[in-house]
Amino acid sequence: MTDTAIALLAVAALFALVLSGVHVAFALLITSFAAMALLNTFDIALSLLAQSAYHAIFDYVFTVVPLFVLMGAFMTQSRAAQELYTFLNLVFRKVRGGLGIATVFSNAIFAAVTGASVASAAVFSKIALPQMYRYGYSKRLALGCVAGSSVLGMLIPPSLLMIIYGILTQVSIGRLFVAGIVPGLVLAGIYSLGIMALGAVRPQLVGHRLAEGAVAPSEAPAAVGARASLPADDADGEDGTDPDAAPATAEGSALPTVLSGQSASGPRADASMLSSLLGSLPVVALVVLVIGGIWGGLFTPTEASAVGAAGAFLIGKLMGMTWRGAGVAFKETAITTGAIMILLISAQMYSRMLAASGLVGQVGRFLGGLEVSPTLIVLIFIVILIVMGAVLDSASIILLAVPVMFPSVVLLDIDPLWFGIVLIVAVELGLLTPPFGMIPFTMSAVIGREVVVEDIFVGSFAFFLMMLVLIALMIVFPALVTWLPSLM
Template sequence: MSGGAAFSALVIAGLIFLVLIGIPVVTSLGVASVVGLAVLTQSADIAFGLLGTTAFEAIRGYVFAVIPLFVLMGELIARSGAAADLFTSLSRLLKRVPGSLAVSTVAGNAVFAAVVGVSVASAAAFSRIAYPVMVKAGYDKRIALGCVAGSSALGMLIPPSVLMIIWGILTQQSIGKLFVAGVIPGLLLALCYAVLCVVRAIVSPEKFGKSPRATEAVSPAATPATRDELLGSFGCGLAVFTVLGGIWAGLFTPTEGAGIGVIVALVLSLAKGMRWAGLRAAILATGRTSAPIMFLLIFAQMYSRLLALGGVGETIQVAMAGLGLGAGMVIVVMVLVWFVLGMFVDSTSIILLTVPIFAPLAQQMGIDPLAFAIIGILAIEVGIITPPFGIAVFTVKAAINEPQTPLSTIFLGAAPYWVLLLGMVAAVYWFPSLASWLPSVN
């Protein structure tokens, strides 16, 4: 390994150390990248000059508007009450299915994911919407909480997904194709989750309600549908159909689709009675969510330049080739890295830290880039329900506000969903057409 590559590898190790000890990722990336580039170029002025140029280039692009627009769309729909309407409508539709409330939670998360794109938002929303109803119906708490936490992972796989947007920006892949690539794996995973709930409800009905009649009595489906509920449910479906359908059909770009989605969400929110205070809160929440991501993207570009100048990517590729590992073992190593990082670091940061290294290596190994992206997002999502620091589990715990319910109950409840997530990682690797087929027919 050259001296520059060795030093860059040392900087990366220092970067990971800073992240793991609790230094914010954006700060760690910035410090490590600027210091590393200053040493490699032997000039602090060049390093800071590159920082200024990178900051300008990283966020001036038209494509970067897609992040705050999709976040705003999700905030408007979430705050309008449409998610609760969606759950109620699905409960009514599925009321004869064993474990209907759990299946409705999975289905609701799948649709809600397609308008929010953030797993944590789904976990928080359905902890407040679905969990109280399931508990009132006599569901075992482990079953109910596990269902909410486990199915929230759909938020980053079913498009539009913030992780897919960031992945596409970092790898210069088509965001629209990444969105479409996630549709089949996302729907299959949601179907597997629903089947899991049905099978468990048949095998252990006592854990899914005191009795079918009692469950039906407290279900939202027990009351007649209101016009407001139908409006919220229809609005969610319209937003999904308009945005994803338009992108897939080539009628508009992801950025244009995000803009149209915001218009649909705004009209829905106003029709649902949202006023200026709610709109202002949604806009401020969008800024609080989007601004850190934009800063992360700036320093991620600096990090990529450090890797390129230091020759780290090439060094890792040569090392992997020297070990004689096949594509399958390389994927296993990557998944293990994502798996471990997912227990300590948020999903966005994991992508920014690893994808600049892993994506070129996967391309060299001949792995389909769309399939690799879905594998990566799935593997990273495993971490959000993995102890000790699964962020979706902590979100559910905070949202239900039950001090007597330990975190272990939620982790154990989410374990079957964790297994299915890993199974989908393997399925996409062995059958890459699950991710690549739909974009190819576009």
């Protein structure tokens, strides 16, 4: 059996194990170790495993993983998201679809301190959905707003996917962070225009009745652990609840009402813009400090992660994080970091097996010999990533796909920085794709039995299409990705 055939069998066995329910890290280790033993000897495979474990986590840059995860965990345990959402509700209160737009931009800012799409989806399922239901939003559109905007968590830095991609490819993590800023803001803008367009074409989707009042998100009983109550929704997206009844919280009590008189898309009229602004400023300041520090050369990504974690702890304590919540944040960080560490070790072993077999080189030569444009190759890669995203989590896709795709990207003279951002958007597209897109299932778990996951997939479809628009824009205008890093 040739070396290439062994590698192909290993890849086929890898996908078979993953689809049968074996964790990706263990599937990678098992197949890579077995293939290396066949390519060489058992002793060499064992030695390579030890080397992979050492080199995968020895790099100083790996420090950014636990520190950025800790920064996001601290912010999730505080009321930072509620304060952001309250302020942005006030900013967009006179815009039709304003609550949806506020959800998008709240997610965009919150993404800059969490770096995780799933965390954003869980948090804003509790905060944004009750408000949108209160103002008569279509259930599916409300669910789609939260699901679609949560993908900003991996596109706007700091992003765990960018860190993993940078570690695997040796592309500067700092430049990746800066490269994600403009596409992230463009996607938030596309989402907002899409919501406004839906509101103009079908006004009933974004609040077809005047609400008698609303509760500020920071006062809502949908705190950590609570679940949003959902209205019934028909095929036209109409709200099926009693127009005069407030939705119930997880405890069954109605959301309290305040002064009336606001528009169908606005928050409570008597909320203080100044106090809301002051409440959201610490989060914005942390974002500017971390990302601006990297862009301006004040911090390396590793130093920025330490500054961000320390700042998030102080802000978290000022914004309601308890000592117990801090303990939960440390525990979540340890679990997440441990999982990523195992994945990186297994991915290192996988990459070395592919290189030793010569499979990666043959794939690169095959693609390079095709008389097609590099853009078509990238489009093929995007389709593969979206399909993988329908059945795998985002980190696993990066670890499986990058070792195979990246050598071809280099051979075809495609900018690795640009490709990294396009790859991340494509991976995030997969998180919204049936049958196993992770974000809809995360939201379903948070909301509970009041919603069927199919409604989330249907509501997310418009946002899926808008993400395709972003990919098209990045292909036609690569400067959307490369311009800001070029100023560093």
